[in-house]
Amino acid sequence: MQSTRLNKLLAFLTSEPNDPFILYALATEYNSLNDTQQAFHYYLKLVEEHPSYVGTYYHLGKLYQKQGDPEKAIAIYQLGMKRAREKGDGHAFAELQGAYNMAAGLDYEDD
Structure with a gap:
């Protein structure tokens, strides 16, 4: 239903x-x-x-990650960052960059 x-x-x-x-x-x-x-x-x-509907990229990337395809997620986050930058949407860019960093294993903390 x-x-x-x-x-x-x-x-x-x-x-x-x-x-x-x-x-x-x-x-x-x-x-x-x-x-x-x-x-x-x-x-x-x-x-x-x-392509300028930047909210798409974050959720599509997360869906790729959920399906076990981190390479496609990373590529989508990168494309989304590019589109957000072109659009001048700093908030979307920051969210996409955070998701990209986590997916790419760059979310480390300094000791």
Whole structure:
């Protein structure tokens, strides 16, 4: 059974098929429902069709990590940092850099 929220989002998608916020909300909802195939579908659609929607990169990278693919996660974080820098979004850049550092094993502390 699909969630009510998912049904509403799918209805919104019918009327606004290219709205990046709806695509992002769908990806996030599918991710929360553990439907990784659909989550990947919508996150990757965002990366391809709306590359400046920088929130995508963090969550897509985390999904790659959850699926045991740290190399793809690192590449997505790097691409997201580039897009955030181009957009002048320092907050998104910092979040992506933190996720990148952890995924790349650079999250060490000085003794």
